[in-house]
Structures are given as structure tokens and as C-alpha cells.
Amino acid sequence: MTSALFYDRLQFAFTATFHYLFPQLTMGLAALLLYLKSRAYWNRDAHYDEAAHFWTKIFALSFAFGVVTGIPLEFQFGMNWARFSTFAGGVIGQTLAMEGVFAFFLESTFLGVLLFGRKTFGPFVQWMTTLMLFFGSWLSGLFILATNAWMQHPVAYAADEAGAVHVTSLWGLLTNPWLVWQFAHTMTAAVVTGSFVMAAVGAYYLLSGIHLDQAKTFLRTGVVVAALASCLMLFPTGHHAALQVFEHQPIKGAAFEGHFYTESGADLVIFGQPNMDTLTIDNPLVAPKMLSFIIHKHFDAEIKGLTEFPREDWPDTMPLLYYTYHIMVGLGSLFIPLMLTAVVLLWRGRLFQARWMLWTIMLMAPFPYIATTAGWMTAELGRQPWLVYGLFRTADGNSRLVGSGNVLFTLLGFLGLYLLLGLLFLFVLFRTVARGPAVPVGLSANGKGAL
Amino acid sequence: MLSNEPLWFAIVAAVFAVYAVLDGFVFGAGILYLFIARTDAERQLVLKAIGPVWKGNEVWLVAGGGLLFLAFPKAFASGFSGFYLALNLVLWCVILRGVSIAVRSHLDNPLWRTFWDAIFALSSLLLALIFGVALGNLIRGVPLSADGQFFAALWTTFTPGPTPGILDWFTVLVGALSVTILAVHGAHFLIIKTESAVHDRASRIAHTGVWTVMLLAMVAISLAPSVQPTLWHRYDAHPVGFVLPLIAVVAGATTLACRRHGWDGAVFLSWSLFILGLFGSVAWGLFPNLLMATGNPAYSLTIHNSAASPDGLQLGLVWFPIGISLVMTYTLWVYLSFRGKVARSPVEEHY
Numbered sequence: 001m002t003s004a005l006f007y008d009r010l011q012f013a014f015t016a017t018f019h020y021l022f023p024q025l026t027m028g029l030a031a032l033l034l035y036l037k038s039r040a041y042w043n044r045d046a047h048y049d050e051a052a053h054f055w056t057k058i059f060a061l062s063f064a065f066g067v068v069t070g071i072p073l074e075f076q077f078g079m080n081w082a083r084f085s086t087f088a089g090g091v092i093g094q095t096l097a098m099e100g101v102f103a104f105f106l107e108s109t110f111l112g113v114l115l116f117g118r119k120t121f122g123p124f125v126q127w128m129t130t131l132m133l134f135f136g137s138w139l140s141g142l143f144i145l146a147t148n149a150w151m152q153h154p155v156a157y158a159a160d161e162a163g164a165v166h167v168t169s170l171w172g173l174l175t176n177p178w179l180v181w182q183f184a185h186t187m188t189a190a191v192v193t194g195s196f197v198m199a200a201v202g203a204y205y206l207l208s209g210i211h212l213d214q215a216k217t218f219l220r221t222g223v224v225v226a227a228l229a230s231c232l233m234l235f236p237t238g239h240h241a242a243l244q245v246f247e248h249q250p251i252k253g254a255a256f257e258g259h260f261y262t263e264s265g266a267d268l269v270i271f272g273q274p275n276m277d278t279l280t281i282d283n284p285l286v287a288p289k290m291l292s293f294i295i296h297k298h299f300d301a302e303i304k305g306l307t308e309f310p311r312e313d314w315p316d317t318m319p320l321l322y323y324t325y326h327i328m329v330g331l332g333s334l335f336i337p338l339m340l341t342a343v344v345l346l347w348r349g350r351l352f353q354a355r356w357m358l359w360t361i362m363l364m365a366p367f368p369y370i371a372t373t374a375g376w377m378t379a380e381l382g383r384q385p386w387l388v389y390g391l392f393r394t395a396d397g398n399s400r401l402v403g404s405g406n407v408l409f410t411l412l413g414f415l416g417l418y419l420l421l422g423l424l425f426l427f428v429l430f431r432t433v434a435r436g437p438a439v440p441v442g443l444s445a446n447g448k449g450a451l
Numbered sequence: 452m453l454s455n456e457p458l459w460f461a462i463v464a465a466v467f468a469v470y471a472v473l474d475g476f477v478f479g480a481g482i483l484y485l486f487i488a489r490t491d492a493e494r495q496l497v498l499k500a501i502g503p504v505w506k507g508n509e510v511w512l513v514a515g516g517g518l519l520f521l522a523f524p525k526a527f528a529s530g531f532s533g534f535y536l537a538l539n540l541v542l543w544c545v546i547l548r549g550v551s552i553a554v555r556s557h558l559d560n561p562l563w564r565t566f567w568d569a570i571f572a573l574s575s576l577l578l579a580l581i582f583g584v585a586l587g588n589l590i591r592g593v594p595l596s597a598d599g600q601f602f603a604a605l606w607t608t609f610t611p612g613p614t615p616g617i618l619d620w621f622t623v624l625v626g627a628l629s630v631t632i633l634a635v636h637g638a639h640f641l642i643i644k645t646e647s648a649v650h651d652r653a654s655r656i657a658h659t660g661v662w663t664v665m666l667l668a669m670v671a672i673s674l675a676p677s678v679q680p681t682l683w684h685r686y687d688a689h690p691v692g693f694v695l696p697l698i699a700v701v702a703g704a705t706t707l708a709c710r711r712h713g714w715d716g717a718v719f720l721s722w723s724l725f726i727l728g729l730f731g732s733v734a735w736g737l738f739p740n741l742l743m744a745t746g747n748p749a750y751s752l753t754i755h756n757s758a759a760s761p762d763g764l765q766l767g768l769v770w771f772p773i774g775i776s777l778v779m780t781y782t783l784w785v786y787l788s789f790r791g792k793v794a795r796s797p798v799e800e801h802y
Contacts, residue, residue: 064553067506068546074516078531079538082600085531089524090759094767097517100510101774109507109778109785116503120788158762164524166760170770399532401602410539417543421550428557 022066028194054437084397090166099143107136256325470511479637481575525757583629587622682736699728
């Protein structure tokens with residue numbers, strides 16, 4: 001396991017996973033910021049403006065880390081995956097370039113305006129800027145997901161004489177049926193992360209007895225949005241994302257469900273460890289016939305098992321894939337009752353006093369990150385052994401001339417650097433949260449430029 | 452059908468040239484940062500000057516990479532994997548620079564701030580140097596094999612030859628030229644944006660810096676034909692291209708003239724044009740090559756043998772003009788909105 005290919009895969013997996021910790025918060029917060037800023041603007045409400053300003057600071061911090069960890073991903077297509085880039089550049093070059101031109105510019109430029117323009121611009125321009133920021137960050141998500149959706153489910157392409165592929169219709173690329181549910185599911189997940197973090201900060205302030213005014217706004221907004229988004233994440237977005245896996249990538253579906261043998265009336269595995277020697281699940285806990293029902297709305301429908309397919313087409317990390325899928329689904333299913341309970345408490349006017357619930361909400365903040373990471377691992381590990389599903393194998397994609405020693409060198413560099421970045425982010429984040437949203441009187445009047 | 456390949460060469464070159472101008476002055480401000488801004492208040496002033504615009508400036512690099520990927524996937528793949536080590540260094544410096552600007556003002560602790568100030572200055576310096584070295588590599592050529600791939604070691608014998616490394620005397624010379632040009636560029640920007648001590652120091656640096664640039668440029672240009680004669684053949688064959696170096700020379704002279712009159716804005720703009728002129732001159736000399744082979748010229752990657760399919764290039768032309776017009780419009784709006792000197796404010800709030 002010391003080939004260049006292994007390190008290439010590990011480096012991309014690691015850098016992409018680490019990167020996505022940041023955009024999931026910024027994309028979620030972009031939507032929440034737009035809500036806060038809209039209330040501030042339409043109702044001339046200073047309280048909401050202050051809330052928006054506080055979350056802009058968190059947004060900016062997460063954005064800064066997201067940008068610098070995102071640039072390596074675009075570069076690595078060429079650096080580590082030269083053969084894949086030569087093959088697929090005619091398609092994914094389009095979506096990646098569009099991401100830069102239509103989305104990333106918008107996001108970066110208007111964040112600068114929002115941070116430094118509190119003195120320069122009136123409330124309308126500030127509101128418009130927040131809207132642009134929202135468009136920028138969600139468009140960015142759209143183009144990146146269009147790239148991934150094409151790798152999951154290639155459409156709108158044709159092959160050249162040289163064997164490379166090129167796009168035949170931009171519209172086809174952006175309306176890839178795979179993209180519809182993937183975009184809906186991913187963006188909902190980002191909103192879950194954003195709202196959980198917002199609710200957690202509110203809960204922390206309430207438990208500490210500080211910044212109570214803002215705390216209640218954060219908690220109220222966070223909990224309601226989180227409950228809504230958690231439900232949408234399971235149904236319809238998650239459900240349909242799974243259906244299209246079973247329709248177009250039955251091997252991936254069988255692998256993440258831990259379903260080894262084709263059968264009618266397939267059980268849904270809820271718990272258990274895949275045994276790769278016997279091709280069974282150890283100490284299984286199953287819901288009888290539920291897998292057939294969920295996928296085909298019929299208890300006796302046939303579901304193809306892994307053994308139906310040649311072993312070289314199985315995802316090469318099947319047990320890990322199985323676990324990440326179950327972690328994602330498990331956590332996602334846990335979020336719904338949790339946040340619905342919180343909403344009921346809020347509705348009954350008891351949430352702000354329910355310390356056990358505040359503690360739970362505060363400590364739940366990392367879990368959407370875990371669920372989202374597990375979700376991406378499900379999508380990407382499940383795509384193996386293909387780089388472009390059914391079209392181009394991962395083993396054929398890495399740079400031929402970049403040796404394993406060099407990739408290990410840079411992988412170690414990224415590991416070290418990102419460890420420090422992670423600690424730094426948490427340190428600065430906690431300090432920003434600890435400092436709180438309150439702007440000292442007298443300073444807000446002369447509108448300080450933010451740095 | 453008329454081929455779109457030359458047009459895409461121009462687009463990609465133009466986007467990277469704009470990146471050199473826009474992120475260039477941020478690098479320049481970073482290179483000079485520790486000398487030009489001595490106190491914490493002065494440093495905040497510099498950061499405030501670049502604050503609203505540097506994030507957008509950096510995106511031109513990402514856009515350039517994406518457009519190169521779109522138009523010339525083979526050259527993107529070959530170049531990025533071949534310069535693997537140098538580009539990793541670029542990535543780490545980009546990370547460190549972005550993070551240093553983002554976190555340095557978060558803590559009111561002199562050690563914390565000094566540390567991130569140093570990181571900001573060092574990563575800016577290294578980026579300006581590496582991008583210059585990269586340009587030097589494009590001029591000199593790389594050891595491409597028959598399949599259009601290569602892998603460049605960081606250095607071999609420090610001399611341009613059939614198997615050169617990323618660093619040799621020529622590429623380092625171009626790197627040094629890049630550092631000085633961008634340092635002067637950054638000084639010109641800070642002259643516009645600041646007053647008092649920072650302004651005066653920037654003026655002094657810009658003054659002597661210009662002559663250093665002229666000296667290094669003269670040396671580099673006179674030595675370049677021995678390293679890469681092909682560039683000159685291109686100018687011989689198509690002398691209309693001489694308009695680009697001419698633009699650079701005129702813009703350089705205009706910079707000096709405007710300096711004498713104290714027209715700070717014009718100084719900055721003409722120096723920007725000087726950078727564009729130099730960049731354009733190199734691009735003209737390289738055309739139609741994207742990566743020149745140090746060995747067999749037939750192995751060179753050109754716009755013809757590394758382009759994406761004509762359909763893809765045609766599709767790209769549908770959306771790119773719309774997208775880039777939008778970008779230029781709001782970028783211009785932002786620069787105009789934040790024009791003028793940055794004010795010193797007593798208390799800074801940080802993000």
C-alpha cells in the first residue's frame with residue numbers, strides 16, 4: 001500500500017474532507033445571514049443587524065479557511081491526477097472554470113464589501129451584498145456539485161478520437177438528473193450545519209447567562225431552521241439520492257447497505273459489522289424486508305446483492321463505505337427528533353429554561369460535520385473503483401511521473417499544515433464566540449472598519 | 452471554421468496577466484510590509500488598504516487555472532504535474548498568506564501579531580518569487596518527453612540545459628525580477644492608499660525600486676536569447692508583436708514621468724500597464740506554445756496539440772464573455788467605492 005496511487009487518493013481524500021468542513025458552514029450561514037440581514041433591513045431592526053454582523057464574522061473566518069483549503073483541490077486535478085485531467089478536462093474544465101468566474105468571484109468580492117463597507121454603504125447596499133454573497137456561495141456549490149455529479153453519473157459528453165471526452169451541452173451538464181437531488185441534499189445538509197452551529201452558540205450564551213438577547217434570536221432561528229432542514233435532509237432529498245444510487249449504481253447501493261446476496265424481500269441492516277471473509281454481517285440487527293420496501297415500495301421486491309457483480313467492480317473499501325453510510329443515516333435520523341423536540345419546547349415557551357436541552361443542542365454542534373463528512377465519504381468511496389462512474393477507473397487517473405516519494409512528502413506537509421489550521425480555526429472561532437455579538441456603545445456609531 | 456484556439460490562448464494569458472497585476476500589488480504590499488509599516492497601527496493601515504479587494508484579486512488565479520483546464524487540458528495536466536513540487540509550495544504559501552491576513556488582528560497580543568506579520572511577509576515574498584520562477588520556466592522550457600509529460604526536480608545543476616530543474620540561474624533571475632517589479636507595484640498602491648510615514652517610506656522604496664527593476668530587466672532580457680532563442684524567432688516572423696514590448700517601455704517611462712508630477716493614480720496605472728506589457732511580450736514570444744520542450748521541439752505542447760475539442764471551446768465562449776463582464780463590472784465598482792486614502796481608526800474590529 002505504498003504506491004503513488006494510494007498516496008494520491010489519500011491526499012485528495014484528506015484535503016477535500018478537510019476543506020469541506022468550512023464551506024458547509026459558510027453555505028449554511030449564507031442562507032441564515034440573508035434571513036437575519038433581511039429582517040434587519042425590512043424592519044430597520046438594529047437587533048437583527050447586530051446578529052447579522054456577528055455571524056458575518058464567523059462566516060468570514062470560515063470562508064477564509066475554506067478558500068485557502070479549496071485552491072489546492074483545483075490544483076490537484078492537474079498535479080496528482082494528470083491522466084484523469086487529460087481525459088476529462090473537456091467536461092469538468094467547463095464546470096470548474098464556471099465556478100471560478102460566476103461564483104467564486106462573486107463570493108470573494110462581496111465578502112470584502114460586507115466586511116469593509118459598514119461605513120461606506122447604506123443598509124440597502126449591505127442587504128444586496130448579503131444577497132450576492134448567498135448567490136455566490138450557493139452557485140459555487142452548484143458548479144462543484146455539477147462536476148461531482150458528472151463523475152457520479154456522466155451525461156452530455158462525447159469521446160474524441162484521442163479517447164478524451166468533451167462536453168456536448170452545458171445545459172445537459174447543469175441539468176444532470178443526478179445533480180438535482182445531490183444539490184438539494186448537499187445544500188440542505190449545509191443548512192443543517194449552519195443552523196446547528198447557530199443554535200449551539202445561542203445555547204452556550206443562555207447556559208452561561210450572557211448576551212441573552214442575541215442568544216434567544218440565535219437559538220430560535222437555529223432550532224426552527226435545523227428542524228426543517230433535518231426533515232428535508234431525510235425526505236425527500238436523502239431518500240431520492242438513495243433511490244438514484246440503486247437505479248444507476250446498484251453496486252454502491254448494495255455495498256453501503258451491506259447487502260451481499262440478491263434476494264426478494266431484502267432486510268435493512270441497521271447494525272452489524274461486514275465480514276469480508278464470509279460475506280455476511282456479524283451480529284446483525286435488521287428491519288425485515290424494509291430495504292425492498294424503501295427502494296421499491298414493495299416488501300417482496302428483489303434487490304441485487306454485491307455478489308451479483310464482478311469483484312473488481314466493488315468499491316475497494318466496502319466496510320468503510322458501509323460504516324460511513326450508516327453513520328450518516330444514523331446521525332441524520334437522530335437530528336430530526338432532537339430538533340423537533342426543541343421546536344416543541346420553543347413553541348411551549350420552555351426552551352430557554354430547559355437546561356438539559358440547551359446542553360444537548362450545544363454539544364450537538366460537531367455532529368452535522370460528522371454526518372456530512374460521512375455522507376461525502378459514502379458518495380465518493382462508493383464511486384470507487386471509478387473516477388468517472390463506468391467510464392474511467394481511478395487506477396488509470398493519477399499522474400504517471402509524480403512518484404510515490406514526492407506525493408508522500410506533500411501528503412505529510414498537508415497533514416501537518418492542516419492540523420495546525422484546524423487548531424487555529426477552533427482557537428479563533430472560540431475567541432470570537434466568547435467575545436460575543438455585543439458591540440460596545442460608542443464604537444458602533446462611528447462604524448469601525450473590520451479587519 | 453476558424454479555430455478558437457488562439458483566442459483561448461489570449462483569454463488564458465489575459466486572465467493570468469490580470470492576476471499578476473491585481474494580486475501583484477498585494478504581494479508587493481506583503482513583501483514591503485515589515486519595512487514599510489513599523490508600528491501596529493501602520494500595519495493595520497496596510498491591511499485595511501488591501502482588505503476589501505485582496506480576496507477578489509486572488510480569484511483570478513483560480514479562474515486562470517480553471518480556464519486553462521477548460522481550454523488546454525493536456526497542458527494543464529502536464530504543467531501542473533510537472534511543476535508538482537513548486538506548485539505545492541505555492542499552495543502552502545497561499546494558505547499561509549490567506550490565514551495570516553485572516554487571523555492576525557484577532558488577538559491583541561504583540562507576539563501573535565508579529566508572528567502572523569512575518570508569515571504574511573514571507574509567504575508574499577515566496578509567492579512573488581515562485582510565480583516569477585514559473586514564468587522563467589515557461590520561457591526556458593521544460594524537459595518534455597514524447598508523451599508530453601515531464602517532472603521537474605526543484606534543481607539539478609542550476610544551469611538551463613536539456614534536463615533543467617525548476618531553479619536555475621535564469622529562472623531565479625526572472626524570480627528576482629518578479630519580486631522587485633511587484634514590490635514597486637505594492638509601493639505604488641500604498642502611496643495612493645496611505646498618508647504620513649507609510650506613504651513616505653513607500654515613495655522612497657518605489658523610487659529606488661524602479662531603477663533596480665530596470666537593471667534586472669535589462670540583464671534578463673539580454674541573457675534570455677541564449678536560454679531560449681525561439682522567443683526571438685517568433686518576433687522576427689511576426690514583428691507586429693513588437694507593439695507589446697513597446698507598450699511596456701512606454702508604460703515604464705510614463706511611470707517615471709507621472710512620478711515627477713506626483714500623479715499617484717497614474718503612476719500605479721502605468722506600472723500596471725508595464726506589467727501587462729511584459730506579460731504580453733512573453734506570451735507573444737511563446738505563442739503558439741504553452742510548454743516548450745528543452746529537447747526535441749516536436750514534443751512541445753502547443754495550443755493545437757493540447758486543446759480541448761472545438762465544441763468545448765465554442766461552448767466556453769458562450770458563457771465566458773458574460774461571466775467576465777459581470778466580474779469586471781462589480782470589481783470596478785468595488786475599487787471605485789473604496790477609492791481614496793484609508794483612515795486610521797483607533798480601535799479595530801476583526802473578523
